Amino acid sequence: MVFNSYSFALFFVLLLVLHNLPLPWKVKKINLLLASYLFYALWNPPFILLLWLSTVVDFYMARLIAREQRSAPRKLLLTVSLLLNLGMLSYFKYGGFLLENFTALLSAMGIAFQAAKPDIILPVGISFYTFVTLSYTLDVYRRKAEPEPSFLNFALFVTFFPHLVAGPIVRPEDLIPQFKEPHRATTQQMTWGLFLLSLGLFMKVVVADTLLADSADTIFGVPFPVQPLDAWLGVMAFSGQIFCDFAGYSTCAIGISLCLGFVLPDNFRYPYASIGFSDFWRRWHITLSTWLRDYLYIPLGGNRKGAARTYINLMITMLLGGLWHGASWNFVIWGGLHGIFLCAERLIRDWSGKRQRSFAGQNRSDQVLAGTVAQASMLPVSWNGRLGNFGLALLTLFLVDITWVFFRAPDFGSAMRILLSMFGVIPNGAALLTSLDILKVSSVTVILIACHWAMRNSSLVKLGARLPWWLLSLVWAVMLMLLILTQKSSNSFIYFQF
Amino acid sequence: MTPLLKSCLLTLALVLTFVVGWEWYWRSQNLGLSYNDDESLWAHTRKAIYRSSPSRPVIIGSSRVKFDLDLATWEATTGEKPIQLALVGTAPRPLLTDLANDPNFKGTLIIGVTEGLFFAPDGSFPEREATKRVNFYPRWSLSQQISFHINRVLEPWLYFLDEERLALRPLLTNLPIPPRPGTWGGPKFPKEFSIIQFDRQDVMTDAMVADTAIQNKVKAVWLDIGAHSPKQTMPDAMVTGILNSVKKSVDQIRARGGQVVFVRMPSDGPFYEVEKMSHPREKYWDRLLAHTRTPGIYFADYPALSKYRCPEWSHLAPKDAATFTQDFIPILKQKTGWPITIRPTQKPALTASLPPHQ
Numbered sequence: 128m129v130f131n132s133y134s135f136a137l138f139f140v141l142l143l144v145l146h147n148l149p150l151p152w153k154v155k156k157i158n159l160l161l162a163s164y165l166f167y168a169l170w171n172p173p174f175i176l177l178l179w180l181s182t183v184v185d186f187y188m189a190r191l192i193a194r195e196q197r198s199a200p201r202k203l204l205l206t207v208s209l210l211l212n213l214g215m216l217s218y219f220k221y222g223g224f225l226l227e228n229f230t231a232l233l234s235a236m237g238i239a240f241q242a243a244k245p246d247i248i249l250p251v252g253i254s255f256y257t258f259v260t261l262s263y264t265l266d267v268y269r270r271k272a273e274p275e276p277s278f279l280n281f282a283l284f285v286t287f288f289p290h291l292v293a294g295p296i297v298r299p300e301d302l303i304p305q306f307k308e309p310h311r312a313t314t315q316q317m318t319w320g321l322f323l324l325s326l327g328l329f330m331k332v333v334v335a336d337t338l339l340a341d342s343a344d345t346i347f348g349v350p351f352p353v354q355p356l357d358a359w360l361g362v363m364a365f366s367g368q369i370f371c372d373f374a375g376y377s378t379c380a381i382g383i384s385l386c387l388g389f390v391l392p393d394n395f396r397y398p399y400a401s402i403g404f405s406d407f408w409r410r411w412h413i414t415l416s417t418w419l420r421d422y423l424y425i426p427l428g429g430n431r432k433g434a435a436r437t438y439i440n441l442m443i444t445m446l447l448g449g450l451w452h453g454a455s456w457n458f459v460i461w462g463g464l465h466g467i468f469l470c471a472e473r474l475i476r477d478w479s480g481k482r483q484r485s486f487a488g489q490n491r492s493d494q495v496l497a498g499t500v501a502q503a504s505m506l507p508v509s510w511n512g513r514l515g516n517f518g519l520a521l522l523t524l525f526l527v528d529i530t531w532v533f534f535r536a537p538d539f540g541s542a543m544r545i546l547l548s549m550f551g552v553i554p555n556g557a558a559l560l561t562s563l564d565i566l567k568v569s570s571v572t573v574i575l576i577a578c579h580w581a582m583r584n585s586s587l588v589k590l591g592a593r594l595p596w597w598l599l600s601l602v603w604a605v606m607l608m609l610l611i612l613t614q615k616s617s618n619s620f621i622y623f624q625f
Numbered sequence: 626m627t628p629l630l631k632s633c634l635l636t637l638a639l640v641l642t643f644v645v646g647w648e649w650y651w652r653s654q655n656l657g658l659s660y661n662d663d664e665s666l667w668a669h670t671r672k673a674i675y676r677s678s679p680s681r682p683v684i685i686g687s688s689r690v691k692f693d694l695d696l697a698t699w700e701a702t703t704g705e706k707p708i709q710l711a712l713v714g715t716a717p718r719p720l721l722t723d724l725a726n727d728p729n730f731k732g733t734l735i736i737g738v739t740e741g742l743f744f745a746p747d748g749s750f751p752e753r754e755a756t757k758r759v760n761f762y763p764r765w766s767l768s769q770q771i772s773f774h775i776n777r778v779l780e781p782w783l784y785f786l787d788e789e790r791l792a793l794r795p796l797l798t799n800l801p802i803p804p805r806p807g808t809w810g811g812p813k814f815p816k817e818f819s820i821i822q823f824d825r826q827d828v829m830t831d832a833m834v835a836d837t838a839i840q841n842k843v844k845a846v847w848l849d850i851g852a853h854s855p856k857q858t859m860p861d862a863m864v865t866g867i868l869n870s871v872k873k874s875v876d877q878i879r880a881r882g883g884q885v886v887f888v889r890m891p892s893d894g895p896f897y898e899v900e901k902m903s904h905p906r907e908k909y910w911d912r913l914l915a916h917t918r919t920p921g922i923y924f925a926d927y928p929a930l931s932k933y934r935c936p937e938w939s940h941l942a943p944k945d946a947a948t949f950t951q952d953f954i955p956i957l958k959q960k961t962g963w964p965i966t967i968r969p970t971q972k973p974a975l976t977a978s979l980p981p982h983q
Contacts, residue, residue: 318632337794600639614793
């Protein structure tokens with residue numbers, strides 16, 4: 128079930144009514160759990176078995192791990208849990224990819240091997256709920272958390288429908304404590320939740336699907352070069368589309384959850400106003416980047432084992448982060464590029480810091496460079512003015528857009544063709560986008576960047592509190608009117624495929 | 626009352642006012658209620674193919690069989706309503722392959738042939754669009770089916786739920802923005818051209834039938850499409866390849882006891898002249914029938930079918946579609962020998978005269 132559907136509207140209204148009836152808390156939690164299973168099963172019922180398997184195994188493994196004091200059996204139990212979760216993920220998500228590359232490798236070695244094409248359907252949301260259950264087991268293993276005694280609470284934590292299929296990737300501490308006490312939305316939470324739901328649907332249905340998707344699909348769908356203007360607009364269209372699609376989903380999820388009285392973590396903080404790539408990853412898909420930081424980058428050693436290992440760890444984390452998005456070398460390249468940019472930024476920052484210290488040694492009064500790299504600037508210059516920072520944010524977005532080419536293109540050849548078209552390397556490309564497409568993509572891009580920049584150090588909650596109530600209402604009403612004008616959208620959320 | 630709650634209530638009032646006003650506006654435009662001919666409606670119709678018979682055939686093809694075969698008249702004549710699976714602007718071959726590959730389909734099939742679309746190469750836009758629809762059917766989730774049934778309740782009451790003509794996307798597309806040189810945004814049909822009924826019948830609106838200015842706009846669209854269509858003739862090998870794949874599908878259906886007929890619906894004026902030049906009958910239609918050893922009905926061969934005029938050169942007006950259908954059924958019966966029950970002649974049922982929510 129997708130949030131932008133009539134079936135979800137009916138489901139949500141019924142669930143809200145049920146959740147607000149004077150029933151015991153345990154009954155309400157059972158209702159939520161059953162509703163979550165129904166939400167998932169309406170896609171493809173058999174895949175609910177995988178969800179159950181993951182839930183049951185991780186619940187009991189965590190209990191056994193917590194009870195066990197000896198190191199070796201604890202490791203064995205953790206391995207069983209990891210093998211099951213990552214094994215399922217590998218089979219469903221990477222089975223075809225691994226076989227394809229194995230075949231290609233044998234072929235390169237001159238061995239003729241033709242495997243039957245595996246007919247594997249990817250269960251929706253498997254990458255997300257696998258990471259949710261893994262974080263629980265790993266936290267218990269590392270004795271950061273106690274195992275949850277209630278199976279109901281744990282099952283609801285894994286399955287809670289707002290986050291189940293496309294995040295935010297919740298941690299045990301985000302949600303399980305909220306299930307222990309009765310929760311019902313206050314009027315404030317309910318209205319704000321409905322506002323967030325409207326905003327998320329507006330971003331998805333109006334902006335991503337109606338204003339941007341066609342242009343991106345056109346440019347990334349043709350097998351021939353296009354004019355530089357078309358290539359750039361196609362990439363900017365995708366850049367806006369993926370943000371509005373994914374952040375739209377997260378905003379809906381947070382809003383829906385709030386309507387039921389539960390708070391989910393933020394997943395996006397205006398990423399297209401990021402200054403540098405470490406700033407970008409503090410703002411884009413936050414729950415994934417923090418997951419990768421806590422369960423991959425830091426266990427690998429983080430930045431505690433010297434400069435060289437830090438760069439290696441960064442690259443490993445980003446390459447695997449890329450691969451998490453899908454079984455394709457393009458995703459690996461996308462992750463690799465982000466890794467390279469993060470490493471470059473770190474190098475520049477270190478170099479800039481050394482220069483700063485050297486300057487400071489020569490002239491104590493020279494404070495110009497102090498604080499330049501307060502967040503993560505890309506350049507070793509004192510661009511700490513608002514205009515300078517805006518320039519750096521645009522530079523970051525430019526580089527982020529380059530990486531999106533690999534993320535969206537169906538294969539490496541297409542990605543390279545679009546990149547070469549963008550920089551005018553291939554002459555006589557086709558003009559494909561119409562005047563209306565150009566108008567839509569450029570105006571949405573400008574508005575998106577302006578909104579992100581204006582909100583860079585703020586939040587929707589603060590903005591909502593600051594705006595006069597009638598103005599907020601006007602904005603809200605316009606979003607809903609455009610949503611009604613756009614009507615139903617058949618497009619699924621992009622991140623469901625991950 | 627908190628400011629947020631006040632915002633919420635005002636929003637509700639504004640949105641309700643907008644919805645009422647928007648609906649009232651579109652009703653006042655006399656465009657007629659039109660259903661969304663989307664994947665779900667197609668999939669819903671596709672589910673019925675297992676109950677097909679000579680009196681209740683499955684129809685695939687492009688727009689002409691959707692306009693010209695009047696389902697209500699067919700039902701009034703034979704007692705059964707055909708299953709309309711044709712898709713506007715597409716090549717029917719992916720649908721034919723889909724039906725041929727469905728072991729449970731053993732019924733009767735009418736295939737509309739508009740040569741420019743029927744012989745569109747694999748990978749072309751008309752072929753891809755039909756393939757998308759075919760691929761959607763097995764993935765039609767329970768959730769989408771529930772949404773479809775909710776939509777089915779709402780659509781007859783709300784004119785503005787018309788994605789094809791009144792949603793944000795078509796409204797933006799029809800803005801008078803100067804075109805970018807060298808690009809084409811696709812055909813822009815006037816809103817008054819046609820409506821679609823729940824049984825997937827396409828019907829010209831009264832305004833379209835009455836107003837030659839609107840008819841001329843549609844004619845201009847055909848010229849526009851013609852100007853942007855590939856000009857080179859198809860290599861013979863490609864035609865043969867298509868004929869082979871069609872034959873394979875037809876044979877598969879026949880092997881299970883099914884029956885197939887090709888039909889060429891009327892076209893008119895310069896459109897027909899261009900079609901005759903770009904797709905000569907002997908090179909396409911005649912070869913199709915001979916290669917597949919399948920009966921076919923070409924409108925020009927029958928005075929009863931060639932007497933009709935198309936207001937915009939390509940489709941019949943509703944009244945003509947009704948009588949055309951009445952004329953067509955006996956010819957179909959005679960040509961194929963199918964056991965179609967024909968009731969005594971009566972006034973055509975005229976789909977277009979039905980209330981819009983029927």
